[in-house]
Structure formats: structure tokens, C-alpha cells
Amino acid sequence: MKKRERKSAAATRDLLLDAATSLMAERRSPDISLADIAERTGMSRALVIYYFGSKEGMLLAVLDLGVSQAVAGLAELAVADLPVKTKLRMHISGLVRTYIQVPYANQLLQLMMLPDNPGRxxxxxxxxxxxxxxxxxxxxxxxxREGVFRVVDARLFYFMLVGATEHFTASGLVMSDIFGEPGITEVLQRRYEAFLYETALGVLAPGERD
Known part of the structure; x- marks a missing residue:
């Protein structure tokens, strides 16, 4: 394939991915079809299949586009020469920001981990x-080691932080209909990041427990 053709193919693939992510963000759900993407881009369903192989291939590409950079940043933050509380605060801010930018991320993860395909x-x-x-x-x-956290089950901590973040960013109707908020504003986002950080510190605070 010539260089110009490779660039054209990459641009087409990016256009299809952009359409898929836009549709998921609008619906706040990964429940889209190849026909939806074809209609959004004006391209054929067959062309979508050509670039991604299948709907599953397209969903995996969307997942990688949405969260791979955030996942890669975890390794860097883990080994950074920073106090642990600073790392935790930075991570929570990044987690909330990622879920706001990619509101369908957790639903897409769960969809890709359904037991119908154990290997996938x-x-x-x-x-x-x-x-x-x-x-x-x-x-x-x-x-x-720093004497500022007690040892807790990392699995439970995972479910607490990820679950709280996913529910906050996915509750658009609750935010507007129940709480009268137009959506997640920058001020509300920062307040929630601070609240979640303080909650996590409370869970991790050393001391005796009943």
C-alpha cells in the first residue's frame, strides 16, 4: 500500500472511530450498531466491517481509544517520586475526568467482559x-509504608472508586430531574473530585476498626 493510500485508510478509520465515540457519548451507552456508524458517516456498513472486521472489533477499538492512555498513565504515576496522598488525589481527578470524557467506558468494559466469550x-x-x-x-x-494508610482490600477499594465515579458521570437524568443541575459543570466536577478524595482518605485512614 502506498504512503498516500495508508494515510487515506488511517483517516477513514479515524473518521469511523470518531463517529462511534460520538454516538456512544450522545447516548451515554455503547449500544450502537454498525448501521448507526454508517449512517453518521455516510459510508457503507460493509466499509465499517472492512476496517474493524466485526462489531466486536469496532467496540474493542473504541475501548482502546477511550481508556488506553489513562491506563498507561497508571504505571508512570505508580513509580513517580511523590507522596502517596498526592498520587491518590491526582489519580482520582484523572479518573473522574476520564469518565466524564468517556461516559460509556465502564459499560463498554462490562460488555466486552461478558461470559459469552471467555477469551475476549x-x-x-x-x-x-x-x-x-x-x-x-x-x-x-x-x-x-509511609504510615498514612491502613491496609485494605484493593479489590474493594477498586469497586468503591470506580463504581462511585461511573455512577456520578452516568447519572445525567438524576442530575437534572432530581437535583436541578444542568449537567456536570467544572465546579461540580472539582467538588466531586475533592469529595471522593476525602472519602477515600477516610477509608484508608489508619486506626482501629470495629
């Missing part, structure tokens, strides 16, 4: 979930 589910979990779980384990261990 295991691969997705290893690439996108394990690094986050291991990051929490490293944070807890560093905090214990």
Missing part, C-alpha cells in the same frame, strides 16, 4: 482492569 473477557480484563487494580494495591502498600 480475559484479555480485556488483563489489559484494562488489572492495571487499575494493581495500581490501587501499590497505593495502599506505599501508604502503609
Amino acid at each position: 473477557a480475559h484479555k480485556v480484563a488483563e489489559i484494562y482492569v488489572r492495571p487499575l487494580s494493581e495500581f490501587y494495591q501499590s497505593i495502599i502498600e506505599q501508604g502503609a
Whole structure:
């Protein structure tokens, strides 16, 4: 394939991915079809299949586009020469920001880890979930060494932070209909980041527990 053709192919693939991510963001759900993407881009469904192989291939590409950079940043933050509380605060801010930018991320992860395809589910979990779980384990261990955190189950800590973040960013109707907010403003986002950080510190605070 010539250089110009490669560039054209890459541009077409990027256009299809952009359409897919836009549709998911608008619907706040990964429940889109190849026909939806074809209609949005004015291209044929067959062309979508040509670039991604299948709907599953397209969904995996969207998942990688949405969260791979955030996952890669975990390794850098884990080994950074920073106090553990600073790492935790930076991570929570990044987690909330990622879920606001990619509101369908957790739903897409769960969809790709359904038991109908164990091989795919295991691969997705290893690439996108394990690094986050291991990051929490490293944070807890560093905090214990520094004497500022108690040791807690990293699995439970994972579900607490990810679940709280996903629910906050996915609750558009609750935000508008119940709380009268137009959406997640920058001020509200910062308040929630601070609240979640303080909550995490409370869970990790050393001392006796009943």
C-alpha cells in the first residue's frame, strides 16, 4: 500500500472511530450498531466491517481509544517520586475526568467482559482492569509504608472508586430531574473530585476498626 493510500485508510478509520465515540457519548451507552456508524458517516456498513472486521472489533477499538492512555498513565504515576496522598488525589481527578470524557467506558468494559466469550473477557480484563487494580494495591502498600494508610482490600477499594465515579458521570437524568443541575459543570466536577478524595482518605485512614 502506498504512503498516500495508508494515510487515506488511517483517516477513514479515524473518521469511523470518531463517529462511534460520538454516538456512544450522545447516548451515554455503547449500544450502537454498525448501521448507526454508517449512517453518521455516510459510508457503507460493509466499509465499517472492512476496517474493524466485526462489531466486536469496532467496540474493542473504541475501548482502546477511550481508556488506553489513562491506563498507561497508571504505571508512570505508580513509580513517580511523590507522596502517596498526592498520587491518590491526582489519580482520582484523572479518573473522574476520564469518565466524564468517556461516559460509556465502564459499560463498554462490562460488555466486552461478558461470559459469552471467555477469551475476549480475559484479555480485556488483563489489559484494562488489572492495571487499575494493581495500581490501587501499590497505593495502599506505599501508604502503609509511609504510615498514612491502613491496609485494605484493593479489590474493594477498586469497586468503591470506580463504581462511585461511573455512577456520578452516568447519572445525567438524576442530575437534572432530581437535583436541578444542568449537567456536570467544572465546579461540580472539582467538588466531586475533592469529595471522593476525602472519602477515600477516610477509608484508608489508619486506626482501629470495629
